[in-house]
Amino acid sequence: MKWTRAVGRRSRIGACLLLVLAIFAFGFAAGSLTRLAFNAHDASARSETDRAFDPLRETFALIESSYIEAFAVEQLVDGAIEGMAAALGDAHSGYIRPGLCPLTRDFSGEFSGIGVTIRSNDATRQIEVLTVIPDTPAEKVGVRPGDVFYEVDGQPVTAISQAELSALVPGPRGSTVSIKFKRGAEFITFDIVRDTFEKPNVSYKIVGDNLAYISMLDFHDLSRAQLAEAFDAIDIKASNGLIFDIRENPGGTLASAIEVGSAFIEDGVLLRQVSRDDSEEVTRASGDYAAIDVPIVVLVDESSASASEVIAGAMQDHGRAIILGERTFGKGTVQNLPELPNGGCLRLTVRRWLRPNGQSIHKLGVSPDIVVEWDGPDDDAGAVYDPQLAAAIDYLESLRN
Numbered sequence: 001m002k003w004t005r006a007v008g009r010r011s012r013i014g015a016c017l018l019l020v021l022a023i024f025a026f027g028f029a030a031g032s033l034t035r036l037a038f039n040a041h042d043a044s045a046r047s048e049t050d051r052a053f054d055p056l057r058e059t060f061a062l063i064e065s066s067y068i069e070a071f072a073v074e075q076l077v078d079g080a081i082e083g084m085a086a087a088l089g090d091a092h093s094g095y096i097r098p099g100l101c102p103l104t105r106d107f108s109g110e111f112s113g114i115g116v117t118i119r120s121n122d123a124t125r126q127i128e129v130l131t132v133i134p135d136t137p138a139e140k141v142g143v144r145p146g147d148v149f150y151e152v153d154g155q156p157v158t159a160i161s162q163a164e165l166s167a168l169v170p171g172p173r174g175s176t177v178s179i180k181f182k183r184g185a186e187f188i189t190f191d192i193v194r195d196t197f198e199k200p201n202v203s204y205k206i207v208g209d210n211l212a213y214i215s216m217l218d219f220h221d222l223s224r225a226q227l228a229e230a231f232d233a234i235d236i237k238a239s240n241g242l243i244f245d246i247r248e249n250p251g252g253t254l255a256s257a258i259e260v261g262s263a264f265i266e267d268g269v270l271l272r273q274v275s276r277d278d279s280e281e282v283t284r285a286s287g288d289y290a291a292i293d294v295p296i297v298v299l300v301d302e303s304s305a306s307a308s309e310v311i312a313g314a315m316q317d318h319g320r321a322i323i324l325g326e327r328t329f330g331k332g333t334v335q336n337l338p339e340l341p342n343g344g345c346l347r348l349t350v351r352r353w354l355r356p357n358g359q360s361i362h363k364l365g366v367s368p369d370i371v372v373e374w375d376g377p378d379d380d381a382g383a384v385y386d387p388q389l390a391a392a393i394d395y396l397e398s399l400r401n
Contacts, residue, residue, distance in 0.1 A: 219252030251306025
């Protein structure tokens with residue numbers, strides 16, 4: 001199984017949701033506005049937190065009584081929640097508006113949409129196609145990796161977040177979405193009929209001297225089962241080694257990471273989670289061990305994040321694999337997604353996770369045992385050369401010499 005992937009220098013994937021902070025500015029004409037008093041509670045009986053919210057309540061009251069145009073209360077509530085989440089200064093926490101929340105919470109591995117994965121390009125600050133999944137509507141109409149999203153159904157999307165775009169593009173099977181892409185200096189529009197499909201997360205093949213190569217794009221509910229299928233299809237135990245590629249893998253659910261990690265680690269600590277009160281929860285291998293005894297190389301890069309780092313860190317600490325490539329992204333926090341009464345949800349950092357050895361990777365990443373930077377030169381046939389994969393093959397084959 002293969003998919004079309006963006007090539008060239010690998011760009012760091014933003015592993016977080018980027019949220020927009022709504023800023024309200026007030027202009028005063030001639031005359032004055034009477035300051036509203038809040039006497040609902042005796043000040044001496046009110047908590048410090050309650051008093052701290054007075055400016056927020058007064059702001060709403062002023063807008064409600066004096067703003068020149070009609071407004072939706074829900075719009076102000078959304079803006080206030082976004083502002084509170086943004087004030088935390090945590091790139092991994094944020095408010096997800098109603099309508100987006102169900103998609104954000106869906107880790108089933110099944111999808112109804114056009115059939116692409118996306119990434120934010122740090123250099124251009126635009127959202128582009130990372131991979132095109134085979135036999136999906138996007139592939140059939142001619143969408144290519146590197147295409148930049150410009151409009152969806154006539155709505156400009158160059159300034160929105162990945163989460164917002166991910167809510168606009170999917171839809172019911174059989175419905176049509178019109179997407180304008182920027183491809184180089186040109187614009188191209190596709191009318192794409194959505195379909196439902198299982199996201200092909202795991203790709204595999206034989207490379208070098210009977211070496212198994214397995215690539216995983218993210219971690220969701222089907223990842224462990226898909227990995228088992230790859231093990232069987234490639235006859236992993238008869239191979240001379242395994243290259244497990246989690247480059248450009250931004251992570252996914254912690255539960256999936258534990259399942260996948262347990263396939264490689266028979267027993268022992270997979271990760272440690274630390275709460276605000278410094279209490280620690282230790283997570284051990286689940287027992288779903290795949291009994292792989294061939295040497296393993298794990299490929300990582302600067303876009304390997306979150307659950308990918310859980311796997312890489314645990315396998316490195318337990319001596320189960322050589323980590324090869326570039327230092328990983330460095331996302332060592334765990335988020336919850338509680339739903340709010342308005343149908344939105346709050347993506348909130350609730351714990352930090354540590355490697356089995358107790359080391360944090362937050363903002364530090366996992367350092368490879370063998371550092372190989374990506375330069376991606378073309379070979380004589382014009383194909384993109386993968387120096388990290390080549391180095392992994394060389395390393396595993398050297399063990400047999």
